[in-house]
Amino acid sequence: MRGPLLFGASIVIAFAAWQFLSSFVFNPFLIPPPLVVFETAVPMVKSGEIFRHVAISLARVGVGFVTGCAAGIVLGVLLGRIRLVNELLDPVIELLRYLSPTAMIPIAVIWFGIGETSKYFLIFWGTFFIVLINTTAGVMRAPVIRQRAAECLGANQLQIFLLVVIPSAAPYIVTGMRIAMASSFMSIIPAEILAADSGIGYLLQMSSILLQTNRIFVALLTICVIGFIFDRLFRMAVDRMLSRYMSYIALT
Amino acid sequence: MLAVRNVTKVFGADANRYLALDGIDLEVSPGEFVCLLGPSGCGKSTLLNILAGFERPSGGSVEFEGAPVRGAGRDRVMFFQDAGSALLPWLSAEENVRFALRVRKLPRETWPAILDKYLAMVNLRDHRHKFPAQLSGGMRQRLQIARALAVEPKVLLMDEPFGALDALTRRRMHGFLLDIWQRTGTTIVFVTHDIAEAITLADRICIMSVGPGSRITEVIGVGLPRPRDPGEPDAARLFKRVEGLLMHDIAEVA
Numbered sequence A: 001m002r003g004p005l006l007f008g009a010s011i012v013i014a015f016a017a018w019q020f021l022s023s024f025v026f027n028p029f030l031i032p033p034p035l036v037v038f039e040t041a042v043p044m045v046k047s048g049e050i051f052r053h054v055a056i057s058l059a060r061v062g063v064g065f066v067t068g069c070a071a072g073i074v075l076g077v078l079l080g081r082i083r084l085v086n087e088l089l090d091p092v093i094e095l096l097r098y099l100s101p102t103a104m105i106p107i108a109v110i111w112f113g114i115g116e117t118s119k120y121f122l123i124f125w126g127t128f129f130i131v132l133i134n135t136t137a138g139v140m141r142a143p144v145i146r147q148r149a150a151e152c153l154g155a156n157q158l159q160i161f162l163l164v165v166i167p168s169a170a171p172y173i174v175t176g177m178r179i180a181m182a183s184s185f186m187s188i189i190p191a192e193i194l195a196a197d198s199g200i201g202y203l204l205q206m207s208s209i210l211l212q213t214n215r216i217f218v219a220l221l222t223i224c225v226i227g228f229i230f231d232r233l234f235r236m237a238v239d240r241m242l243s244r245y246m247s248y249i250a251l252t
Numbered sequence B: 001m002l003a004v005r006n007v008t009k010v011f012g013a014d015a016n017r018y019l020a021l022d023g024i025d026l027e028v029s030p031g032e033f034v035c036l037l038g039p040s041g042c043g044k045s046t047l048l049n050i051l052a053g054f055e056r057p058s059g060g061s062v063e064f065e066g067a068p069v070r071g072a073g074r075d076r077v078m079f080f081q082d083a084g085s086a087l088l089p090w091l092s093a094e095e096n097v098r099f100a101l102r103v104r105k106l107p108r109e110t111w112p113a114i115l116d117k118y119l120a121m122v123n124l125r126d127h128r129h130k131f132p133a134q135l136s137g138g139m140r141q142r143l144q145i146a147r148a149l150a151v152e153p154k155v156l157l158m159d160e161p162f163g164a165l166d167a168l169t170r171r172r173m174h175g176f177l178l179d180i181w182q183r184t185g186t187t188i189v190f191v192t193h194d195i196a197e198a199i200t201l202a203d204r205i206c207i208m209s210v211g212p213g214s215r216i217t218e219v220i221g222v223g224l225p226r227p228r229d230p231g232e233p234d235a236a237r238l239f240k241r242v243e244g245l246l247m248h249d250i251a252e253v254a
Helices: A002-025 A034-046 A049-081 A083-096 A101-112 A116-140 A144-153 A157-194 A200-209 A213-250 B044-052 B093-103 B108-121 B137-150 B167-184 B195-201 B233-253
Strands: B002-011 B018-028 B033-037 B059-064 B076-079 B155-159 B187-192 B204-208 B216-221
Touching: A002 A034, A034 A049, A034 A213, A049 A083, A049 A116, A049 A157, A049 A200, A049 A213, A083 A116, A101 A116, A101 A157, A116 A157, A144 A157, A144 B076, A144 B093, A157 A200, A157 A213, A200 A213, B002 B044, B018 B044, B018 B216, B033 B044, B033 B195, B044 B076, B044 B155, B044 B187, B076 B137, B093 B108, B093 B137, B108 B137, B137 B167, B167 B195, B187 B195, B195 B233, B204 B233, B216 B233
Parallel strands: B033 B187, B033 B204, B076 B155, B155 B187
Antiparallel strands: B002 B018, B002 B059, B204 B216
8 A cells, every 4th residue: 555655645746846846946838837738638638639649659669569579589589599590690689789769760761751661660670679689688598407307307399498498588578578668668759750740759749849838748748658557557467477487586 | 227338528628628527437226326426526417417318428338228328318307406497487386297297298187196196295285386486495306306206217317406405404305305215216316515415315325536537436335224324333434434535535636
């Protein structure tokens, strides 16, 4: 009970401080107070404008994230399991991973235009490397003892791989996915600011051009809330479906 | 049953070349309890890994029931000190044993009876739904024993299995292991650096010298009746003798 109470208190105090600062310390046009932001948000919610932008951004994150995870896990497993693949690809990956999705925006626009594909690609790009690196690490760190124990019980290589190595790597893979999801929510914004005609990032960009600081704040708050909600949903799903693979980290 | 002839093991090459084992000869008879005893770094675990088939010898031969050892197999099950790593931590106690039955390809109808039998044998029937993380160190090792026995191995290879347990738990595990050994007739090769442990358990103690180039320097038959108490005069005398052999060897290096 103490946790949720403090969590609520933290939010309330932050809003109070915000209200105070923008009313008495800063220019309320530059930092619109919470009440103004709330008044701005109500019609945007009522008209469904905000949900339209959120839905579009979420769809982009969803497609890029799911395909990025799938590709990252498959290649990560190969990299972790087959030495030659690792030695051939690891140097390239170590270099490419420094190209953030933001750095890839200009070329993505040229390659794919400002339609949906460029956003899918950018989210995919960001997700792929994070999930890939974590999956590889997880597969490589599957305890040798555990694999040997299974081997001498009579497990064949496929069984060792599916029943021992992959579950051992699960915590790493899931952690990679969670980090990648946070990064996806961050990188969708610059992508939409620079190359989109819809989505939360586009809303930010348009509001900025029109000097509507109150609408900018609505968009910023929306990003916070959406990111937070999806991280919690992800954790709940993991707890429900994968807890037996996650809970033993403390042991080993 | 197990025949090791003139086995050598070399790790690395050139400047990093390390001769771990140098001419090991060992015969293990069916149903025998053999301890490999030696200080840390004497290659006991390397020899055990070779017996299990995880590693190939650089020279010499290892035969199991007359056929050369070419890889791991469930007739020779290895038992590890680090049960937390060796067990599958995402499976309950019962599921860990079931994993062994699954890879052994036994018909499903037979599983419940076998599960009951081995979980009862290691006194874990009441804890069958717990996960390894919820079990004590001794219970985890008992679970590992149950899982190993479930594939009905001919040889149990044990690599300092009780080294991480406290002294009292370790003594209980000794009694336990001897009981199971006598009931199942499994052959056991047991690696340890603990002289008292070797004397408590073994039919024969093979003393290994410090590496590089370890070899079996002495084989001692322990003719004492079981259960043995390391405090009894005969056992104590044997302890002194073994200790003397080991100290002599270590003194030459240190």
